[in-house]
Amino acid sequence: MAKILRIDMGNQTVQWQDVEQKYHQLGGRGLTSRIVSDEVDPQCHPLGPNNKIVIAPGLVSGTSAASSGRISVGGKSPLTGGIKESNAGTNWAQIAGRLRIKAIIIEGMPQDDTWWGIHISNEDVTFFNADEYAGKGLYDAYPKLFEKYGSKTALMGIGISGEQKMSMAGICFSDKENRPSRFAARGGLGAVLGSKHLKFIVVDGQGAPGVEIADEALFKQGRKKLTDALMNHDVTKPGGGLNSYGTAVLVNILNEVGGLPTRNFREGRFKGAGKISGEAMSELCKKRGGVGKMGHGCHNGCVIQCSNVIPDKDGNELVSVIEYETTWALGANCGIDDLDAIGTMTRMCNDMGIDTIEAGGMLGVAMEAGLIEFGDSKGAIKLLEEIGKNTPLGKILGNGTEATAKMYGVVRCPTVKGQSLPAYEPRVIKGIGMTYAVNPMGGDHTAGYTIASEILGAGGKTDPFDRDKAELVRNFIYTTAFIDTSGHCLFIAFAILDIPTGFEGFVEECNGLLGTQWTADDVGRIGKEVIDREIAFNRAAGLGVADDRLPEFMKYEKVAPHEGLWDITDETLDSVLA
Amino acid sequence: MKNIMIVFVKLFAGLKDLYPALAIGDAMAVDIPEKATVEQLARQMKIPSFKLVFVNGITQNSDTILSDKDEIAFVPPVGGG
Ligand code: SF4
Numbered sequence: 001m002a003k004i005l006r007i008d009m010g011n012q013t014v015q016w017q018d019v020e021q022k023y024h025q026l027g028g029r030g031l032t033s034r035i036v037s038d039e040v041d042p043q044c045h046p047l048g049p050n051n052k053i054v055i056a057p058g059l060v061s062g063t064s065a066a067s068s069g070r071i072s073v074g075g076k077s078p079l080t081g082g083i084k085e086s087n088a089g090t091n092w093a094q095i096a097g098r099l100r101i102k103a104i105i106i107e108g109m110p111q112d113d114t115w116w117g118i119h120i121s122n123e124d125v126t127f128f129n130a131d132e133y134a135g136k137g138l139y140d141a142y143p144k145l146f147e148k149y150g151s152k153t154a155l156m157g158i159g160i161s162g163e164q165k166m167s168m169a170g171i172c173f174s175d176k177e178n179r180p181s182r183f184a185a186r187g188g189l190g191a192v193l194g195s196k197h198l199k200f201i202v203v204d205g206q207g208a209p210g211v212e213i214a215d216e217a218l219f220k221q222g223r224k225k226l227t228d229a230l231m232n233h234d235v236t237k238p239g240g241g242l243n244s245y246g247t248a249v250l251v252n253i254l255n256e257v258g259g260l261p262t263r264n265f266r267e268g269r270f271k272g273a274g275k276i277s278g279e280a281m282s283e284l285c286k287k288r289g290g291v292g293k294m295g296h297g298c299h300n301g302c303v304i305q306c307s308n309v310i311p312d313k314d315g316n317e318l319v320s321v322i323e324y325e326t327t328w329a330l331g332a333n334c335g336i337d338d339l340d341a342i343g344t345m346t347r348m349c350n351d352m353g354i355d356t357i358e359a360g361g362m363l364g365v366a367m368e369a370g371l372i373e374f375g376d377s378k379g380a381i382k383l384l385e386e387i388g389k390n391t392p393l394g395k396i397l398g399n400g401t402e403a404t405a406k407m408y409g410v411v412r413c414p415t416v417k418g419q420s421l422p423a424y425e426p427r428v429i430k431g432i433g434m435t436y437a438v439n440p441m442g443g444d445h446t447a448g449y450t451i452a453s454e455i456l457g458a459g460g461k462t463d464p465f466d467r468d469k470a471e472l473v474r475n476f477i478y479t480t481a482f483i484d485t486s487g488h489c490l491f492i493a494f495a496i497l498d499i500p501t502g503f504e505g506f507v508e509e510c511n512g513l514l515g516t517q518w519t520a521d522d523v524g525r526i527g528k529e530v531i532d533r534e535i536a537f538n539r540a541a542g543l544g545v546a547d548d549r550l551p552e553f554m555k556y557e558k559v560a561p562h563e564g565l566w567d568i569t570d571e572t573l574d575s576v577l578a
Numbered sequence: 579m580k581n582i583m584i585v586f587v588k589l590f591a592g593l594k595d596l597y598p599a600l601a602i603g604d605a606m607a608v609d610i611p612e613k614a615t616v617e618q619l620a621r622q623m624k625i626p627s628f629k630l631v632f633v634n635g636i637t638q639n640s641d642t643i644l645s646d647k648d649e650i651a652f653v654p655p656v657g658g659g
Contacts, residue, residue: 233655234629234654234655235655235656235657236657240655241591241654241655241656241657241658242656242657242658244591244592245591245656246658247657247658248658249590249591249656249657249658250656250658252588252590252602252603252651253590253630253651253653253656255603256588256590256632256635256651257632257635257636257637258635273603274601274602274603274604275602275603277602277603278591278658279590279591279594279602279603280602283602306658324658452657456629456630456656456657457629457630458657461637463637464637491657494657561635562635
C-alpha cells in the first residue's frame, strides 16, 4: 500500500502514515491541493511555521503510462497569498510513485540555521547536512549530489533564491540526464522550502516495489489507446510539432496573431520574434551541432519529448531547456532577440532556482522603470546577477514582477494575484485572459490552456476575439485539474481533445489503476472538486473576486496591431467558476 | 498586369523547409491572380497541407479570398505551452 511520508523539519523526524480513505483516489494536484486545504491554515504566513509543502506524484506516475512523470508541489504561495500547485516533469515523480509514496508532507522549521537534505530509499529515510551546498549554484550542487548518491537517483532542490526566501524561487527537479532543469517553478514554493531550511530531497528507486495497479488488463488497454493517440496526433507524434520545434514553435504564431506580449505588454508583435522561435532553436542545433538537440524528453517514458538542449557557439551545452514561455519572457517581453543571451539567462535562472516567467516579467518591469533599456541583454544579465549576490536591489528584483513594480512606481504591471502573466496577450485572446483572471493560481496559462482551441484549433477552433467563452474556459480549467491529478503531462490534451479513443484510454488507465468506474463526466466532476477546494482556500486566505481581475491598464491601453482592449465584464468573469 | 496582385507569405514550422532560402519569420512576396483564394495560393506555392492560415493576423480558411498586399501565414499542426 502506498503511504504518506510526513517530515517534521522542526526536529528532523519522519513518519510513514496510512493513506486516509478520502485521499485514495487522488494524486498529483488533486492530492496536494486537498492536503493543503485540510492541513494548512489559509491565513498563515507563507514563510512561517504553519505553512507546509506537499509533494505528490500523479495517479499513474511511476507506471508505464506514456508521458506521465509529473510531480505536483503544493502549499500556500508567498507570491499570490493563495493556494499554489506547481508541477514538473521528472524521473523524480516516477521514482516516488514506484516507492509507493502517495505524498510527502513537509512541516515545521528548524530552530537553527543548518541546511538539510533528505535521502529517501526503499530502506529508509535519512537526513544529511547540506551546508556545503548553501550559497552555491545548482549546476555546482547537482553533479556532486549525483556522484554521492548514484546516477540512478533523482533530485529535488532549491537554489540561492529559495534560500533567500524570494518570491520567484521555484523548486528544481533533475531531468533524465540529471541536469537541474525541470521546475515546479511558479508561485515561490522554493521560498517556502527555504523557510524550512530544506535544500534537497534525493529519491532512490533501487528495489522499489512499483505502483500498485488494481486491474492490470484495463490499465494496459487504456495505456495502449492513449499511447496510440499520442503517437498519431500531428502535434504529439514523433517528428510532430512539439517534438521537432519544442513549445517555442508558438513564438511565430503568437506573433502573427498579434498576441505575443512585447516590451512589458506594450505591443502584441515583436520584430525579433523569428530569431527567438522554436524554428530558430532547431536551426541553431543543426548549424552548431555538438550536443544541441530538439526532441529531448524531460523524463524517461515521455513519447512527446518537447524539450531541447541548446548548444553554445562551440557546440557545448548552453542550457536545457528553453521553453516557449522562457524565450518569450526573457526575449520578446524584454525586447531581446538574441538566443544566446536568452540561453545564458535561462541557465542563470536554473542555477539560482528561479521561475523564468517571473524573472522575465520582473525584467520587463525593471526596463519599464528605466533601470535598463528594453533590449539591453547585458543589462538584464547584470540585474539577474544582483539576485545571485543578494544585494538590496537583488532582493527587490528577486521578489518578482509586482514587488519590483511597487518599488519603482510602475503602473503597467502585468500580474494577476501578484503572479506574472505568461506569454499570451489577453486583450487579443480573450479566453486565456479569463483563465488568467479566475483560476485559483494567479497569472497562469497552464491552469486552462484555451490557446489550444483559440489559436491552435485543437478540439475545435474558436475565435480568439470572441468574448462568450465562460463555458470554454470552465471546461479547460476543470479538465486540466484532472489531468494534473492523473500525473500526465498537460500536452496529452492535444491528442485527447481530438482523438476520442485517446480520451477513452486516458480514463481507462485511471480506472485500471484505481479500480474505479469513472466516465468522461467524472473527469469534469473531479476537476471541479479540485478547483472548488482551491478557491475556498483562497477566499479563506482573503483573496476575493476583486482579485480575479486582470491589471487595470489592460482596460484602457490598446495593444497593437489589433488595438485590443480588455473588455470582459466582471459578471462574465464571476460566472466562469461560480 | 492588371490581373496580378502581390501578397506576402510566411511559412512556419516544417512548412518553411519548402523554401529553404526564406529566413525564419520573414515574408516572401508572391504574385497571384486577383481574387485568388487561400487554397489557390497554397496550390501555387506547392504547400501540401496546412492546419491554420492567418490573413493579416486573423484566422481564415481555404476559401478566403485574398486582396492585394495581404499578409498570409501558413501553419502546420503544432502545439505548445
Ligand atoms: S511533453 Fe515535454 S514537458 Fe511534457 S513530459 Fe514530455 S518532455 Fe516533459
